[in-house]
Amino acid sequence: MADNNVSDHSVMQIKDEDKDYVIAENDGNMATLxxxxxxxxxxxSSIRGRIQQQPPRPACSCIFRIPNVLRKHNEKAFVPDLISIGPFHHGEKDLQVMEEIxxxxxxxxxxxxxxxExxxxxxxxxxxxxxQHCRDCYEERIDMSSEKFVEMMVVDGCFIIELFRKYAEDLPINKDDPVFKDDPVFYTAWMRLALTKxxxxxxxxxxxxxxxxLFHHTKEKDGPESKALLLLALKFFELSAFNQDPHADRPLETKHLLDGIRNSLLASYSSQATRRYWEPIxxxxxLxxxxxxFxxxxxxxxxxxxxxxxNGVMEIPPIEIRGNGESLFxxxxxxxxxDPSITFCNITSYAVILDNLINTSKDADFLIQKEIIVTKLSKEDIACLFNRLYSDTVVGYFCYVELTQNVNAYYQDRWHRWQSILRRDYFSNPWSIFSLAAALLILGFTFLQTLYSLLTYY
Structure with missing residues (x-):
């Protein structure tokens, strides 16, 4: 009986301990929860504080940072060497020399x-x-005070206008002219080339x-303004922009200088059958x-x-490629x-065609000899330029679909290849023609002799 009491007491004690443990465990769980x-x-709270209620990039943005996937192929082609314009490179130490100018x-x-005025x-x-409109033109939010931002816009914009006017007023440039005598941009041989790029x-x-x-507020009211701003700009870039005649009459709103150059290069060219799918040539x-x-x-x-x-003839307009040609391309x-507003990738499509045509320095040399490509660069440099020009790009709508289809159809026709072999191997010079004619005569006489022998036999 005593044993039973002890056992019951022990059981009660154990149950009490379990109860205390459960309560402690529950308290611990509650604290953890x-x-x-x-x-x-x-x-x-942290996420909500950082949630962007506005789109990260305004719909009207047209000035962009170069994506790393494109920058990696040639970073120097995208980075200024002499001057900063706008906020992306503003204040960089290597570009301070131009601030005084x-x-x-x-x-x-x-x-x-x-x-x-x-x-x-x-x-x-x-x-x-x-x-605000100016800030919205940049894809990134510009971390500059209103005063600093407006000051930068005015100083940079006035510099560009004065540069174009100086260049247009004294062509050809005479370094002894008082306008240029004290101007390092014009009397220093390398500076204007670097500035243009x-x-x-x-x-x-x-x-x-x-x-x-700024241009319209600073032009002479009574005197005639010789040229519109866009034409002044295109004249300044003419030699660097593949030496193409400037076109300032395209009915398109210009967004910035690079956009103006692109619109001018498109000229009267109209994209025909464009597709996302295209075949290399x-x-x-x-060919x-x-x-x-060619x-x-x-x-x-x-x-x-x-x-x-x-009809088997490819006609290509001439293009002059200078040292900064790759950078512009x-x-x-x-x-x-x-820019999402650009539907037809005309310049990218052109780069695709030239990349297809030029695989080796031999291909580049042929186009140089034909004066399709006018350049002082070596044929190896030209081949290297086009062979990696449009890497990692997406050609949204290709602008030469019909041309590539016609070229591939012509190339795959064996009759054209046989004609080419005949012309190259048997009609390339008078001796080849004479030898072929002699061979045909001998073959003809042999056939007639054989035929005569058969007729005589029967």
Missing amino acids: TEDRNAVELIV KLWYLHCLLGRNPTS TSLEYLVEAIKGME DLFLLENQLPWKVVDC PSVTE LQAGVE KVRSDTWDNMLDITFE RNLIAYEQC
């Missing part, structure tokens, strides 16, 4: 025709009124409305073996995109890749 709930609330150009511009106060007020970089652009506004060497002829359209320097193929292609 409370801690987890607090941690979740902190994370939710910018301010001097501003002084020169204000002194051309000093009126109330050309005063610095008036220009700043005009640009201040369009500040920097001004068409996609990351180095100003909204066109800024430049256009053989190289120059392969020559199939009997394709001709330069020497009558035109105003529409380099207008490549045609008809890459920035134009990057612009087409970044």
Whole structure:
């Protein structure tokens, strides 16, 4: 009986201990749940505080950072060497030398025709009124105060206008002219070339409305303005922009200088049957073996995109490629890749065609000999330029679908290849023709002799 009492007491004690353990465990779980709930609330609060209620990029943005996937192929093609325009490279140490020249150009511009509307106060007020539009033109939010941002727009914009006017007023440039005598941009041989390259970089652009506004507020009211701003700009870039005749009459709104250059290069070219799917075409060497002829359209320097193929003849307008040609190509292609408002990738499509045609330095040399490509670069440099020009791009709508279809159909026709072999091997010189004729005569006489012998026998 005593044993039973002891056992019952022990059981009760054990149950009490289990109860205390369960309560402690529940309290611990509650504390853990409370801690987890607090941690979740902190994370939710952090996320909500950083949620963007506005689109990360305004719909009107047209000036972009070069994506790393494109930049990696040749970073130097996208980075300014001498001058910063706009906010992306503003304040970089290597580009400070031009800041003094910018301010001097501003002084020169204000002194051309000093009126109330050309005063610095008036220009700043005009640009201040369009500040938000200017900020929205950049794909990134610009972390600059309103004062600094407007100041940058005015100084950079006035520099560009004064540069174009100086260049247009004294062509050909005479370094002894007082206009250029103290101007390092013009009397220093390398500086204008570097400046030209920097001004068409996609990351180095100003909204066109800024430049256009400053231009119209600083032009002479009574005197005739010789040329429109866009034509002044295109004349400045003419030699660098593949030496194509400027076209400032396309009915398109210009967004910035690079966009103006692109519109000019498109000229009157109209994209025909465009598709997302396209087929590559053989190289120059392969097409020559199939009997394709190449001709330069020497009558035109105003529409380099207008490549045609008809009856086995490919006609390609001439294009001049200088040292900064790759940089311009890459920035134009990057612009087409970044701007969602561009439907037809004309420049990218052109790069695809040239890349297909030029596989080796031999292909490049042929086009140089035909004066389709005019350049002082080596054939190896030209081949290297086009062979990797449109890597990692997406050709949304290809602009040469019909041309590539016709070229491939001609190339795959064996009769054209046989004709080419006959012309190359048997009709390339008089001796070959004489030998072929002699062989045919001998073959004919042999056949007649055999026929005569058979007839005689029967």
